[in-house]
Amino acid sequence: MQKVVKTALAALSFAAVTASPSLAADPIKIGSVLSATGPAAFLGEPEAKTLQLYVEKVNAAGGLLGRKLELVTYDDGSDAAKANGFAKRLIEDDKVDVILGGTTTGATMGMVPLVEKGEIPFISLAGAVVIVEPTKKWVFKTPHTDRMAAEKIFADMKKRGLTKLALVSETSGFGQSGRKETIASAAKAGIEIVADETYGPKDTDVTAQLTKIKGLAGTQAILVFGLGQGPAIVTKNIAQLGITLPHYESHGVASEEYIKLSGAAAEGVRLPAAALIVADALPASDPQKPVVTGYAKAYADAFKSEVSTFGGHAYDALMIYADAVKRAGTTDKAKVRDAIEATKGFVGTGGVVNMKADDHMGLDLSAFRMLEIKGGKWTLVD
Amino acid sequence: MLRVENLTKSFGGVTAVSGVGFEVAKGTIHAVIGPNGAGKTTLFNLITGIYTPSSGSIRFEGVEIGGRAPERLAALGMSRTFQNLQISMNLTAIDNVMTGAHLGLNSSLLAGMFGIPDLGGRERAARVRAAELMEFVGCGAYVGAEAGSMPYGALKRLEIARALMAKPRILFLDEPAAGLNHTETHEIEELIAALGKSGVTVVLVEHDMKLVMNVSDRIVVLDYGKKLAEGTPAEIRVNPDVVAAYLGAESEGV
Amino acid sequence: MSQFLQLLFSGLTVGATYALSALGFSMIYNASGVINFAQGEFIMLGGMVAAVLTASGLPLPLAVLAAIVVVALVGLIVEKLAIEPARDADITSIIIITIGVSMIVRGVVEVTMGKGSRALPHFSGETPIALGGATLLPQSLWVMAVTAVVVAGLAVFFGRTRLGKGILATAHNRLAAQLVGVDVKKVLLTSFGLAAALGAVGGVLIAPIATTSYDAGLMLGLKGFVAATFGGLGSGVGAIAGGVLLGLIETMTAGYVSSSYKDAVPFVLVLVILVVRPRGLFGLGPSERV
């Protein structure tokens, strides 16, 4: 509350808030801009909770380099322009040591020019390929890309002998980026896109688009690329129309909520996702097993709700940063950046991360598991 | 000056004005009277361009003006007041009057933004003239007032001042004395007479018979949208049709 | 043909919910001349309250009833606290007030019921009914049937009851209604309560099909406003026709033209209609008196 009053006074009067010179015992400041409200809130909220939880955990365990972590979080309300403003605030006013976040690709891309100019390590929690391709010096990301999702799905289709795909994508940033990547990598994988339909994130009915697809001869599978409640409606509509084609979803629906909203209609749906949501089903030999079960349990204990892979992205980002600081032995931004880029064999919820100078994500297709929903539960396909 | 021929206006199935014709000579005061619902205000609205005639002709100084927009009629020298007050309550009193000078001032947005309109002092002169007119119509006490704070009687005068500000050649007054008390009505009567003397052609709709009979040069009587009679006050006073119409109306309790 | 039939079914289902939303707009517009931008939030609130209650174990019919009552109460409170004190304000100010109200409702739901999406159980199962090569969810029948019942009920209310006639009289001429003894305050209050209840009914009906979340209100509200404008603000027949028309246009556009632009088509159409008929399809002509 005191902080609020201070912020209020400062902003209202533009009174100079003297930035105190950095002392050795000063906390390490972790800045984050997340979409805790607005259309992307279901992504941003678990991310925000995760950061909060794990900053506390790190501090309880003695902090980092003997210093405590201090989290400064802003909610961009799913508005990329606001993310841009808050990034400025983090860099210029809060003088944070690292920025985690950008829940959506739009918000991330709005912050990219600022972190590049401000020379501050930045780990995005958003999906699109554009964030790390081309590589930007200060920009990293933890989630799998939409291109990887498409490739993983194509590989699974091939195994099942399916080549003709009907694409239904959401008009959100996530859906449209996914659509672009799916179409771009289809030809290479030998997949033919026979239908290319879209729906709005707030649509209440998608049967019209699906009826069109139903009428197409030769379609062998349907891929829905979207986030949140939209794909659940598409799934229900597919069931309503009696379409029995193999049905793929993107990694954007990898949360319990999707199964709950779709009900029986979700039966048999396949999607690529991180190991996190099938933590219990992983074989004991899996290197990710301890990490994902640990995170899943901690999250469930603290918030009494199921984990989603989105919160996992935030966990990975925080831990990659912590790991880099430990290796660098300092919070010096340039050195930490180099250390992040040198991350090798880091086991996170999203997979095993091996960064390179030209790969600021460090995940390969092995990080994705192909899941199928059976009896209302996630199960591993392979 | 103004010549109305066979003017008709119907709304849906109802004919409010039917085949009315009359002529107004320059420099005279002309009254239109008739019982409530006789079509007087509709007639005014037709002539001043608020409504488009269904048929018939309206000529102003030989030019056909039927259906012309009010703002174009204003440019020809036509001005009016309203039965139900039409004052811009968001303006000061004197600004309301000054809107009457609109056509004589530079009303370009760009010129306005760069403060050009008053370069020649025209705006200033208009302001002085507006105050003079307010004094003339008898609401000079309100020169510094907000329109919203003025009493009803003063607002009726304010409308007349605004209409005069446009330097009209023909002025339409729609029930100028409506809602006024005896003294106020008398003052308005004097005002109209003064206007007539100064050379402005005046056409008025009014219910107050004493006022109408005192100031008018000619009177047109409407009943059920049709012209019932026309003539000098003396002729109208003794016209049996008019007497019948008014007696009839009165016996119905109007 | 079966494709057309399928689109028709979908369009009618969506259209029926738009019609309910539009009726809410029209009712409040009639009684108070206000466009209530919080109408969409009433719809959202109905769905959310019912979903939360069923999730906590209340039987569906009770939860639905409770949701409608709660939302109607919210409507009454909104009228009392936010609309009535601002009676004489400018149109623009009242639009801002209703937008403020919608933010409050949305914010409170967000904080108390969470940001996740929720689904309500279907009223009578999810087994699609096959009809002429197309399929129809039993819930769609519920939507259409309840909408029809509500419309009939409203017709009786406005045609037969004293209060209903009072609302119509107030819509026509507030002063005259007051003079003949209509309690205008009560009319305003009733219309808000009714409109909120209508919104809740719509929200409860559509939630099983469309799911609901704290931020679902804006789009539903806007669609209702578009539908009401289509038909002519304040016209009951217009609201229903506008809603159904809007639903059909959307699905037909998505099915036959372009799904990307299906949301733009209604707005383009509403512009065209307003240009041709400035008061919508069933709106009354201008009645300004000079």
Add this chain to the structure above:
Amino acid sequence: MSEASTPPTIGRSSPEITAAALATAPGFRSRHLPVIVLAVVLAALPTVLPNAYYYDVAIRILANAVLAIALNLLIGYCGQISLGHAGFFGLGAYGSAILTTHRDWTAPMALLASAAIVGVVAWVVARVILRLKGHYLAMATLGLGIIVTIVLTNEASLTGGPDGMSVGDMKLFGLRLTGEKVWYPVFAILLVFAVVLAANLVESPAGRALRALHGSEVAARVVGIDTASFKTRVFVLSAVVAAVMGSLTAHYLGFITPQVASFHKSVELVTMVVVGGMASIWGSVFGAALLSLLPDLLARFEGFETVIFGVILVATMIFLPRGMVPSLARLVRREGR
């Protein structure tokens, strides 16, 4: 009424009347003193702004204030509501972004071209929709804004789709405009200009005509005010201002998404106008400052910010129905008496 008996002059002048008339004219001091104060404050502000973030907040306020003033001319003075004004802002922003990125135009040329295009679009639209009144006009403008957003979202090959596109720096007279400290004076000067021009306009015959047609359209018409033309011109003016601000904001931010044109942004602009005070230029400045700061001030309320924001809107409209600045000014005046 003695003067009436001596025709033909109507209305006599006297020194008293002249003095009374001129006393009602907007005075130089009352009009220009606040502008000078504003200019001094804006010039002095950099000395107390601690860092680029506060410059950024200041720039957002300045840009919104200019937008709100232009929109107030339409809503507050002219009485015509627009719930789609962000659409023009978005067209300006994307016009500049697209022309500089895909067509290699220079930034100033792109800005002028986008402003011109928006001007033409606004003119065509205005001719058609300004015949509508009240809520029908609200619906039409709202629809217009939403159509713009949908087009910007869907034409991904040009606009980058929902994730937005980046915009290069603006070069003006060989000077590269980049960074908050360079942009601050640009926006500050624009605001001072906007205040001066708008204050001049509302006191001019054109401004009086606008206010008059707001008060009574029919009365305005019978004194010769071409109301349709005035409404159209003001609509175009405020749309072009929005487009120019959109272009500049796009270059300043370096990144835009279709949300710049969203219904949300339109409502935000209208709210600035109404909460600050309709038909009050200083109200718009104040409203823009308040509503630009609120999200930052409420940023830490975790979820309750929407509720608080809504409560502030409703409470302002109920307790200060003419908006903050005019209502408070009135209160002060009453106290002073």
